[in-house]
Amino acid sequence: MMLSKGLKRKREEDEEGKEALAVDTWWLDPGHPAMAQAPPAMASSSLFDLSVLKLHHSLRQSEPDLQHLVLVVNTLWRIQTCMALTAALPPMPSLPTAPGIADNLLASSDASLSASMASLLEDLSHIEGLSQAPQPLVDEGPPGRPTGGAPPSLGALDLLGPATGCLLDDGLEGLFEDTDTSVYDSELWAPASEGHKSSPEDGPGKEEAPELDEAELDYLMDVLVGIQALERPPGPGR
Amino acid sequence: MHQPPPASSCSSSGSCECARVGVRLSALAPAAAPCPAPRRLPRPRQLEPPSRGTSTLIRAGLGPWCSPTGSPAPLSCETGCGEGSWILVCRLLVPTQVSLLSMEEDIDTRKINNSFLRDHSYATEADIISTVEFNHTGELLATGDKGGRVVIFQREQESKNQVHRRGEYNVYSTFQSHEPEFDYLKSLEIEEKINKIRWLPQQNAAYFLLSTNDKTVKLWKVSERDKRPEGYNLKDEEGRLRDPATITTLRVPVLRPMDLMVEATPRRVFANAHTYHINSISVNSDYETYMSADDLRINLWNFEITNQSFNIVDIKPANMEELTEVITAAEFHPHHCNTFVYSSSKGTIRLCDMRASALCDRHTKFFEEPEDPSNRSFFSEIISSISDVKFSHSGRYIMTRDYLTVKVWDLNMENRPIETYQVHDYLRSKLCSLYENDCIFDKFECVWNGSDSVIMTGSYNNFFRMFDRNTKRDVTLEASRENSKPRAILKPRKVCVGGKRRKDEISVDSLDFSKKILHTAWHPSENIIAVAATNNLYIFQDKVN
Numbered sequence: 001m002m003l004s005k006g007l008k009r010k011r012e013e014d015e016e017g018k019e020a021l022a023v024d025t026w027w028l029d030p031g032h033p034a035m036a037q038a039p040p041a042m043a044s045s046s047l048f049d050l051s052v053l054k055l056h057h058s059l060r061q062s063e064p065d066l067q068h069l070v071l072v073v074n075t076l077w078r079i080q081t082c083m084a085l086t087a088a089l090p091p092m093p094s095l096p097t098a099p100g101i102a103d104n105l106l107a108s109s110d111a112s113l114s115a116s117m118a119s120l121l122e123d124l125s126h127i128e129g130l131s132q133a134p135q136p137l138v139d140e141g142p143p144g145r146p147t148g149g150a151p152p153s154l155g156a157l158d159l160l161g162p163a164t165g166c167l168l169d170d171g172l173e174g175l176f177e178d179t180d181t182s183v184y185d186s187e188l189w190a191p192a193s194e195g196h197k198s199s200p201e202d203g204p205g206k207e208e209a210p211e212l213d214e215a216e217l218d219y220l221m222d223v224l225v226g227i228q229a230l231e232r233p234p235g236p237g238r
Numbered sequence: 239m240h241q242p243p244p245a246s247s248c249s250s251s252g253s254c255e256c257a258r259v260g261v262r263l264s265a266l267a268p269a270a271a272p273c274p275a276p277r278r279l280p281r282p283r284q285l286e287p288p289s290r291g292t293s294t295l296i297r298a299g300l301g302p303w304c305s306p307t308g309s310p311a312p313l314s315c316e317t318g319c320g321e322g323s324w325i326l327v328c329r330l331l332v333p334t335q336v337s338l339l340s341m342e343e344d345i346d347t348r349k350i351n352n353s354f355l356r357d358h359s360y361a362t363e364a365d366i367i368s369t370v371e372f373n374h375t376g377e378l379l380a381t382g383d384k385g386g387r388v389v390i391f392q393r394e395q396e397s398k399n400q401v402h403r404r405g406e407y408n409v410y411s412t413f414q415s416h417e418p419e420f421d422y423l424k425s426l427e428i429e430e431k432i433n434k435i436r437w438l439p440q441q442n443a444a445y446f447l448l449s450t451n452d453k454t455v456k457l458w459k460v461s462e463r464d465k466r467p468e469g470y471n472l473k474d475e476e477g478r479l480r481d482p483a484t485i486t487t488l489r490v491p492v493l494r495p496m497d498l499m500v501e502a503t504p505r506r507v508f509a510n511a512h513t514y515h516i517n518s519i520s521v522n523s524d525y526e527t528y529m530s531a532d533d534l535r536i537n538l539w540n541f542e543i544t545n546q547s548f549n550i551v552d553i554k555p556a557n558m559e560e561l562t563e564v565i566t567a568a569e570f571h572p573h574h575c576n577t578f579v580y581s582s583s584k585g586t587i588r589l590c591d592m593r594a595s596a597l598c599d600r601h602t603k604f605f606e607e608p609e610d611p612s613n614r615s616f617f618s619e620i621i622s623s624i625s626d627v628k629f630s631h632s633g634r635y636i637m638t639r640d641y642l643t644v645k646v647w648d649l650n651m652e653n654r655p656i657e658t659y660q661v662h663d664y665l666r667s668k669l670c671s672l673y674e675n676d677c678i679f680d681k682f683e684c685v686w687n688g689s690d691s692v693i694m695t696g697s698y699n700n701f702f703r704m705f706d707r708n709t710k711r712d713v714t715l716e717a718s719r720e721n722s723k724p725r726a727i728l729k730p731r732k733v734c735v736g737g738k739r740r741k742d743e744i745s746v747d748s749l750d751f752s753k754k755i756l757h758t759a760w761h762p763s764e765n766i767i768a769v770a771a772t773n774n775l776y777i778f779q780d781k782v783n
Contacts, residue, residue, distance in 0.1 A: 047616060050674060063426045066514055066533040067564045067583050068679055071620045074562060075673075078616050 044083045051076040052217060323781050324715060324728045327766070328406050330391065330775040331365075365773035369757055372768070373437040373445065376761040379407055379768055380447060381775055382432025386416040388449055388502075390460060391775075407777055411460050413502040416451040428453050434519050436528070446505070448528060452515040455530050457506035457541065465493040511537050511547045518568045524575040531568035531580060534561075538592075550598045551580060551590065566681075567627045577602075579629070579636055585622030587638060587647065605636075605647050607654045617669045617678065625681035630690040631762075637693055639684040642666060644695050644705065659705045659712065662697050664735045664746045677751050688763045696755025699744065700771050701731060717755060717769045717776040727781065 054072045058064045364385030371380050379391040392410035419428040429452055438446040444461035469491040474480050514532035521528045529538050529550070536551035551568075555561055568580035576592045588601035609618060621641035628637045636647045638655075642663055645655035661682075665672060672678040677698075684695040696702045697714070705712045714731045734743035757770040765780035 047670070047673075054676075063424075063515075066561075067566060067623070068676075070561055070564050071583055071623060071679070074619050075616055078619075082616075 044079050044086070048076070048079045048083060049221060051079060052220075056217065324767075324778045325725050325781050326723070326728065327777040327779050328724065329719065330407065330409075330777070331773060367757060367770035367773060367775060368431050369433065369435050370759040370768050370770045370775065371435045371437060371447075372759050372761055373447075374439050374762060376763060376766065378410065378437070378445060379759065379777075380435045380437065381768075381770065382415065382435050382449055383773070384429075384431040386414055386418070386430030386432060386451065388413055388415045388432060388435065388447075388458070390445075411500040411502050413458070415449045415456060415458065415504075416454065419453075433516055436519050436521050438521055439525060441525075448519050448521065450516050450519050450530065453509065453512055455508040455516070455519060455539070456504050457508075458502050459505045460500060460502045463499045463501060464495060464497075466496040467491045468494050506541065506544050508539055508544050508547070511539075517566060518580075520568060520570045520578065522570045522575050523573055527575075529568060529570065529578065531565055533564040536565065536568055536578075536580060536598075548596070550592060550596070552597070552599060566624050569627055569629055572629050572631060572633045574633070579627055581624035581627040581638060583623040584619060585624055585640060587624065587627060587636060589649065603649070603652050605652045605655075607645070613666070615669060617673055620673070620678050621669065626683040628684060628686060630686050631688065632690055635690070637684050637686060639682050639695055641678060641680075641682075644684050644693055646693070646707065657707060659693070659703075661695055661703055662701075662733070664733055668746070672751075675751065677754075680754055680756065682754075682756050683758060685758055685760045687760045687765070694758055694760060694767065696758055696769070698751050698754050699749040700753040700755060701733075702755045702758060702769055715778075717771045717774070717778075718753075719774070728778065 051072055055076060058069050058072060364383065366384045367381050368384055369382040377393050381389050389409060390411045391407035394406040394408060415432060416430040418430045421428055431451055432449050433452065434450050436448045438448070444459050447458050447460070449456055449458060469489050471485060471488055472480055512530065512532045512535070514534050516530050516532045518531040519528060527538055527540050529536055534552065534554040535549055537547040538550050539547045553563065553565060564583045566581045566583055568578060571577035577589065579587055579589045581587045585606065587605040589603035590598035591602045592598060594602060624638045624640050626639040630637065634649060636649065638645050638647065642665060643661060644659045646657040647655045669678060682696050684693060686693055691708055692704055692706050694702060694704045700716050700718045701714050702717060703712060703714050715728045716731050732743045734740065734745045739745050753771065755769055755771055759768045761767065767778050769776045769778065
């Protein structure tokens, strides 16, 4: 899935079996130079905020910069994984905030993150003009060329990208409109979101999704701002 | 939003009354008169004749390098970038797109119109240079800007009387390459900014170049006209058709010399093939095809065919949610027309061979350096994203630029680069701030010199860096108005990282991150470089006896 690939893998001799599950744990080492400045949870949270804001801002553009978007999303995933891991561990003595509050925060942030991420990414695929269903298709054909299902023999001549395949995708969306995809969604977000129905349905639910995002993000922001002083590093010299 | 330049924008010297410069895309009718050749730039005030070094070794074509003390230094083939050996040739301002003149600025207007240059304060965002490229002989230098214009500079012809003016470039042609467009299907505005310009090798008297914005590539022909036919039978002197009844004699039209005119005409428009933003174009060594790359796809075109292209790379996942990597740059091998490379946002380079299959999704070679565990951070992936990839002239190496380093790779070794150069490692501790203000996403380019012995790239604070691959020496220079008098020797700059700051050093916190050198170019055979800083184009050359 998308976010599990966000981490840049370290190349090892025998990496084939391990890639999908490898998770960096360098940030748990208190002696690591990158984490020497602030306790991991606090540095992660402020970066998390920042990244979510960037992501939101980027998606609000009429035509988002795909590279910027992908890099921000991948970074967000790293931060989220880090936050989830620090929540899972016994509280470290250096953490100023109460572990209980932090745990709840991170748990709810995972859940709301998953909701906002799924809908934001859905927005992205709509923006790109290819109305592909965000939930995985139950009856998928063999993973072929992404250009809207054009037969391989025509693959060499890619004439008008967006036009091909739209009708097909609409048809499939209609087929699976009523499918409950909460099972798939909870698998995406392993740590703390079991049973949480995250992805809003296509179609009638779509219009409500943006408002849900903003409300949840605002709530998240308020809570984080309220209990922690956001330590913003000094701005660069201008 | 960019306003098209007024038809009567005056961009040459005072005696030319509002002549249009260049041929605009909309004015392709035969009646449109190409502009007269632009006047020469005013000569820079000559402060002193260039000082003579004490070296007695003079190499034809390339001057010897002189150290600041004037003592002889090894030839440029041995040390590419000795300290203090670059001088400013000229600083060129691309003509301002929008007339910002008001009543109180009349006096300045007159002064400005008499010279080609406009003051920096009148420049608009449309004037920001977005690409710089020498042609294959180095005679021409093209720039593209955010306003969709292309300005071509031509090298001053050498003459015995004015040896000191060698290396100066003057405006040769200006034209509007791309206009802002509106995609009605997606309700999106398509920017007219020129992302890349690439020259075709010259095969006849005319020059050809490709220019591209986010969506459309265009082939432009730039040609000179210095003769005009006169004495038509069916048309009078003004071009109006004559009544055939009034024609009593016939004559043969003759070609008469005229003032040199340079006209640019669009010969091909390659459109509708890219869903995402085009980041690279590259002309193939067969001179018949070229490729254009966007975030997820690379297409192969034939110059003669505009209504179709071949898709040769497609990394778009079936489900956009699975997208984790985009294409950032692509280039053809300089000699092997079947080979090309493309770089990604994850810091990888893939080399592909078009003979292997029509669709090059599977690479022939995969270049990636293992991550350094001690330098890992949340931003590791962002700073590893490659912003530019360039083959060496020899075709043996590729150079990549990521946020903090420039790397040289040997095509025969995929697991790590053979050389890594730190561009501005002092920024490593500032990544969080740079992420906050989005500077971490800046896309710097990199270039080779003609002999592949020196590489150059830009940085912040209008600094740019050169690395000599042989001597391992490097230098930081600055392209700025304050420090540059014509023919003055550039002083090497140094950034102070911590502790006591020396007199001429600048501290990291004082760097101006809004002044970034993203685009540079190196003359194909001589030590002349072009550096773009916002709307300024600086041309530097090595010091010559």
